[in-house]
Amino acid sequence: MLTEQSQQTITTTTLPVMEAFYTLQGEGTFAGRAAYFIRLGGCDVGCHWCDVKESWDVNAHPHQTIDQIVAGALAFPGRLAVITGGEPLMHDLTALTGALQAAGFQTNIETSGVCQAVTGSWDWICFSPKKFKQPNPAIFTRADELKVIIYNASDFAFAESFVPNLRPNCRLLLQPEWGRSDEMLPRIVDYVKANPQWQISLQTHKFMAIP
Ligand code: SF4
Numbered sequence: 195m196l197t198e199q200s201q202q203t204i205t206t207t208t209l210p211v212m213e214a215f216y217t218l219q220g221e222g223t224f225a226g227r228a229a230y231f232i233r234l235g236g237c238d239v240g241c242h243w244c245d246v247k248e249s250w251d252v253n254a255h256p257h258q259t260i261d262q263i264v265a266g267a268l269a270f271p272g273r274l275a276v277i278t279g280g281e282p283l284m285h286d287l288t289a290l291t292g293a294l295q296a297a298g299f300q301t302n303i304e305t306s307g308v309c310q311a312v313t314g315s316w317d318w319i320c321f322s323p324k325k326f327k328q329p330n331p332a333i334f335t336r337a338d339e340l341k342v343i344i345y346n347a348s349d350f351a352f353a354e355s356f357v358p359n360l361r362p363n364c365r366l367l368l369q370p371e372w373g374r375s376d377e378m379l380p381r382i383v384d385y386v387k388a389n390p391q392w393q394i395s396l397q398t399h400k401f402m403a404i405p
Contacts, residue, residue, distance in 0.1 A: 209285055210235035210255035211263060212248070216270040220399025222320055223339050223365055224302065228272035231405075232263060232290075237281040239306050239327045243345060243371050249280035264293045275299040277314075281306055287314030304341075307333030325352060334359040341367040341395055344378045350385055353392075369395040 212233045219229040236252030237244075248254070258266075267275055275294050277287065283305050291301045291314035302318040307329030312319070321337035323329045337360055342353035353368060368385065370378040386392045399405065 207289060208257035208259050209263065209290060210252055211258045212246075212255045212280065214263065214266050215405055216272065217405045218399060218402070219274070219276060219302075220397050220402070220404070221369060221395050222304075222341055222367060223318070224274065224276075225395070225398055227274055228270075229274040229276045229302075230267040230270055230272060230299075231276050231278060232267070234277065234279045234282045234285060236284045237279050237306075238284075239281060239308060239324050241324050241326055243343075243373065245372070246280070252280075252284065260289050260293045263290060264297050267294065267299060268297060273299050274302065276302045276304065278304045281308060283307075283309040283312060283314075285313075286311075291315045305333065307337075312336050321356075323352075323356060325349075331359065335361055337361070337364050339365040339367060341369055343371050344368050344382055345371040345374055346378070347381065350381075366392045367395040368392055369397065372397055372400055 212235045214230065214232045216230050219225055219227050233249060235249055235255030237250045282303060294301050295315055300317045301315060302320065303314065303316055304320045304322060306324050307321050308327045310330060312332055318338045319336050320339045320341050321333050322341045340356055340360060342349060357366065368382050370382055382394055386394055
């Protein structure tokens with residue numbers, strides 16, 4: 195069941211920004227690319243291993259106007275914007291993505307897919323489902339990339355459960371939870387070798403000690 199909070203999309207011309215910073219995308223298809231990260235506040239998925247729990251409270255982060263957010267991104271030379279959270283689709287992202295694209299940015303999002311609507315204009319949707327809250331099926335045919343965090347062995351079956359519902363060209367990524375890498379990394383390597391439709395994703399920004 196979706197909660198009342200996750201079913202609700204918050205419509206606003208300002209957004210709660212926990213942090214925004216220019217770095218390299220560390221994970222997934224665009225790993226290694228310079229990117230401006232916009233981390234929005236608010237998430238009720240409740241992953242126990244979440245490394246950004248301070249993002250959860252939607253009311254704990256100062257609001258910025260769309261113009262302020264885009265101006266922050268334009269201060270750097272890269273033109274890849276990654277909207278993350280928290281769960282960014284708690285918010286109506288139509289205005290933000292429109293403004294970013296008008297300013298010349300590629301718009302990528304990382305979402306658990308639990309929210310009712312996929313708002314915004316996206317060049318790339320990374321769908322990263324979590325066991326703690328079921329996604330809305332509306333995300334399945336929008337996803338360009340499925341990225342499943344492998345915390346324990348049962349997560350391989352969890353990852354496979356989504357594949358029949360995705361588009362045929364959706365990229366399939368398995369990523370070890372950072373704290374469980376010693377145990378899960380060898381298993382993912384073996385899994386990808388046996389199931390080559392999958393690919394490994396590593397949190398390379400953590401190896402590089404960058405945000
Ligand atoms: S969905 Fe993301 S932000 Fe939300 S609890 Fe899980 S890992 Fe943390």
